[in-house]
Amino acid sequence: MATVSVIIPVHNVEKYLRKCLESCCTQTLPDVEVIVVNDASPDHSAEIMREYRQRFPDTVRCLYLNENIKQGGARNRGLDIAKGEYVTFVDGDDYIAPDFCEMFYKQAKNRHADIIYGYFQNITEDGVMHGTPCPHAIAGLSREENINLINVSPVALLIKRTFFKNKNMRFPEKIVCEDIATTALWLLNASKVLYIDMVLYYRTIHSASMTQNVSLWSQRCYLAAIEYLFEKLVIMNLYVQYKYWVDTYILRNILVAIKNVYQYYHCDFQGFCNYARHILQRVKPDWANNGSIRRYLHPHMICFLKEIESGNCLYEGAAIRFERLTRSTENLYDCFQDELSQLLAWLNQQGCTKITVWGCGEHGRPLIKTLSGMGVEFKVTDKSEHLCGKVLPTGQMIANFADIVQQTDAILVTSHDYFKAIRREAQTYGNFIILNIYLYIKTGIAPKEVLTLYDSSDDFDYHTCI
Template sequence: MKASIMPSISIIVPVYNAEKYLEACLESLENQTLSDIEIICIDDGSTDESFEILKRHAQKDTRLRLYAQENAGVSAARNRGLDLVQGRYVMFVDSDDIIAAQACELLMKQAQSHHSEIIVFAGKTFPTTKWKDSCWATRTVHYSASESVFALLNEAGSIPLMCNKLYANALIKRTNARFNTSLKLGEDHAFQMNIFPFAHGISYLNECLYFYRGHDESAVNQANQDWDEQARLHLEIVKYVIASWQKLNIIAKYNEALLRWVSDFFFDAARKCSFNTRQEVGAELKQLLHDTFDSALESTLDDTQWHNLHFIIDTPNVRNPKPLITFIYTRIADEKLSKHVLMSALMQYEQRIEIRIDNGYKTPELAKLVEHDVRATFYDKAQSSQLLDTITSPYVIFAQSNSAYMEGCVNHIFDRLHMIEYKNECAEKGVKPTPLARERYIRGEHFFPADVVVFNDSAKIVRNEDPFFALTPNYQLSYSSEKIYSYEALAPRVYNVVSLSPENKAYHVDFLKKHHEIWNAQQEFSMAYGALNVSACLPYARAILLMDRALLVTHSLTIKRASAASDYGKRITEMLEQTSTRNDVEQSTDTSGFYAALGSYLLALDDSINNYSIYEEIFPFMQACARNIQAHLGSTTWEDKDEIAQWNSLCTFSSQEHFNTKSNLHVNRLTEANTEALDELSAAWGNAARLDSMVHEFYHSISYKTGRVVTYPVRYLYYNIQKLIRR
């Protein structure tokens, strides 16, 4: 087909070793329903058959213009294409992707109907990649020139992708827009940040026109494999964008929006990288922001953006104060501590933590994680009896190898403790609590010193019981609205309420040190001895805080060898025998509640092993323990019918029959929990949609636009005065 002198659309295709997918890509371009296009292919030094494929297509379709260069990277190839385009509009297609046959035709119609200089459209990844599929346009809407930065930072599809946009060539020439060849990642994102602010109208089209191929060789997939490198590359993008906006003389006009972008853009990579790298990039980002923005601008951030930003820039100082909480991972048998479980502690939003890991868990993979996080260390099993003396944090969690904690676990615990202490102080002083004063208070070091903080797990495997399931309030005892109870207030169902599992509790270290002699320091709060130590400590607790929140995800216990499984079963039997013969249990007037809790704990262990070949070795010990506990239970049972069914199955069925029964019941619990979560998510989604509509209406209102225009000179003057003062 013959090329037009000035085609409607120029399509730039950078090509490097794409022989596997190039034919499909070119066919999708050559068969566009809009024929008035040119296809500019830049072969970036391919060493496979890509150039030969391009030559064949160029010979049969004169609209395809072929150029070759030595390998210089995708940004250099795209820049070469921008130097050569002749069309009124420009779009970019990667050599392994496909566009819909009507893509160019629909995009030209959209551009002409609104006289837009950027058109953003929808697409689809294959195979499906969720985060990339969140980067397409989701609705059809138009923004004027004065709304370009708002559209850039708030409308879905604007960033980070390059492939889902059509640009007016006039806009590219007017801004001299080019890709930064020094950026190893995020060159697409940086390009959008520099060109969007100058667009005379931006349209969004909710039409799926682009098909993005995901495969292991792609640049994006390779970059995502190293989060430390990602964080450093994100910092380079931030530096480049800030420098560009300063050079383009638009930073004063859009400084609030730019600071919000920095917080949103940088947070995800900083959260996932190692702590040591976060210290490094956080210090550099903090200095960059200090040199660029007035500190008063932070007041324009919403709460989430403020906390996200300070999560990054406050990292260098996080080791100076003592940690708030210590996670201790103790190895029992031959079970494995997965990277995912350890990462759940390392990636807590509250960074003032420390982590102690049993040397028995040490693998090259975990050793690498610990090497890159100064908060984590391995400890020798022989020194476990002195371990508590080395803890400097006020609280400790005895985590298990199958216990993953929600990223906000530590935040939720201390937010609650801070809130209780703040209310207590307000009551003592006779002042009314206020949100601002509470926020300042929470940032301090004051918190309510509960002896034990108890929380739930998402799948309800730990089995915390509602405190009022079998309790009748007693006027002689105090029942706090903050759900703080003494051991006596919860007796005789205290063990049912808090569970005998060790992993769903944070213990005050001073409380443990005070009663050090009553818990098994040598064997610690391990899975196989958890009930023994929990039951030993709780009678001394004067302040037990119950948090009605799931902060824990319990995974399957990974035991690699059958012999280790047998040893684990023996340890369970030993622990249960020691626990059930403790003096205070034998002397209790109502031991049935304790044995019901012991039965629940046994069921939690029962749920934690999902490999049948391993479970078969442990089952005889589990069933013997269950029958022993059953003899003490009497008429006391549980509130949950599934728990009753699992218990009866454990006591009476064979290993295979029971394994099938407990697996089905576990699926039922997960389904129920997921249904509740989906209902909550659906309600939240509806609220978010309504809020989004209100925000969009506000930012398009005449009063908002007028206010921005009227206040711009004042804001510009204020910013420049502050900049002069800092210099």
């Protein structure tokens, strides 16, 4: 039996294929088999495959498909004939380190893992390395937490071959972006998942790379993969168990697709939002009731999900709305008036009727604008002394906090980064309810529960957003 089966889907990568095959065929681990699947590639990749089959007859196995079934289909065909104890996938324009298979295989065998994740390195055609985009330094987190952090591309990993058979795991075929669904399914189905702190996979970044080629069709495939993931999890009876984390993963990726279309395919943005709305209603009609979602989504993105759900983004000006929500904070809190009303009602129940907004910068002014529009009376202060005495467009004068202590029993802090420092300073003046408005909006949970997050907020990345 082979130790590792390296499966390589090939389509229009003749420029990079030799380097890829050379790296895979010269692994330090014995008994590695290299399965190269030509996905009806119109270039000269087939000739290169035959060349390496002749050079490494005991290592290389070649398949030639008559129909282009995309990477997912090509990987499935490779899995059908794989004989290795473990399987890994390498894209035809990427390459791996000589000891890739050996290092991963030893870790998997010694620690009895179904899946081993590692790092990959992005490298441009001129050899310039970029930072590793895959945040795998997450070994201490649960699998449901990891679903929102792992790289979705099925590379830089090793998987036990029997896992595919026992769990009936296949790639969706004839679409791109299929890995959006598959890697999440693997993670939630595996008995044991491990991470190793090694960079042994090198991903070539070039203009023709499929992952860089954003089109309307590819992003529709992106959404189709999300729908596929949801349906598979329901069939496997896993959705209820991992609902909160899967919902967050689904919504984040819907927003990624929308952002991609906006940036690269702007002309049909409105129509794509319509399609995204269909997927949202089909897969996650109750997303707004998921309290964990906001921990992973920027408030701007929550705003736009609300726009999609309401249908506002379907009319003329959808792109302008998206631009406003993602590039400007001016109207950030306008979509959260219900949440702000609930907060004010809760503060009133606590006997807090004298409100001070602390912070009138980029994040503070949108809150001040929205609260003013709601008819709320409040004071405004800021740490920057040079702002004190200035009058805001909404009519409030920025005061030194020491001067308005007696007129304050609750403080809404608008800066997440400086919240703890502001809280310490405010507490030197007395006891107040001091609430991080950023966390309140992001988490969507009750104000009392937000207060319990403060001491642990250093341990959670509330800035994780697209």
